[in-house]
Amino acid sequence: MLMMKFHTFYTTDLPEYVYEFHKQLHETLKVDVEYHCINLQEDERYKNHELPGYAAHGDMMDEIIQNAGDNEVVCFLDIDCYITRPFVAKSTYNIVKERKMFCGNAQNISHNFLRNNVYAAASCFMIHKQAWIALGSPSLKYDELEGYQDVFIDTCMELSMRANETGFDYMLLQPNGFDQMPAMSLGPLGLYGKGTHYPFSWHLGRVSDIEKNQEEKVLLVKTYKNLVSGDLIGPTYASSKLFVDNSGR
Secondary structure (H helix, E strand, C coil), X not given: CCCCCEEXXXXXXXXXXXXXXXXXXXXXXXXXXXXXXXXXXXXXXXCCCCCHHHHHHHHHHHHHHHHCCCCCEEEEECCCEEECCHHHHHHHHHHHHHHCCEEEEEECCCCCCCCCCCEEEEEEEEEEHHHHHHCCCCCCCCEECCCCCCCEECCCHHHHHHHHHHCCCCEEECCCEECEEEEEECHHHCEEEECEEXXXXXXXXXXXXXXXXXXXXXHHHHHHHHHHCCXXXXXXXXXXXXXXXXXXX
């Protein structure tokens, strides 16, 4: 019987503690994670690529979903995303398996005209193989939007776009809050930011910048220590746009 297992991508230039925190926490929580590491400097496929990390991440995801069994649910988890409530994750996995659908953390591309296109993002994502087939077996890799310069379809975003066009059933895992300002608009759903809290996960966001930002590093370390100690964590700021003290956008 297939059980819930997450696939996590990271690169060799990531600080070692980011990988170690992720691995130690999920071992403590008894959440099964398989890690996929790539050296972008040595892999010929990405040496001259404009966005090598995005490309390699998408290629890994495509390979895994293509090779999955017909009744398998494939799960992905970013290296800066922690499972916070394993029992909720498992319940969600069972729903995805039973209904042959997909789900993911709600996210958007907030800096261009696609900002209202909220989608199930790769940070924490589950998909039944039959859902992927029903939607035309698209690549999960990021892509440029045809006819526009520097406007991208993000990793996994194509699936939500196709589901919206066809009425295919899926779930957005909506945030209830976040830990650091500035807040970003999540289209009509509210706000999110660094350290976003989702129903069963916590996502730092853009971990590649962590060594340049001491506040983000402190936040990651603090969150890891709280979770590995068995503490339930809550957000500093609420996601609702009704709260005026969240206006630091």
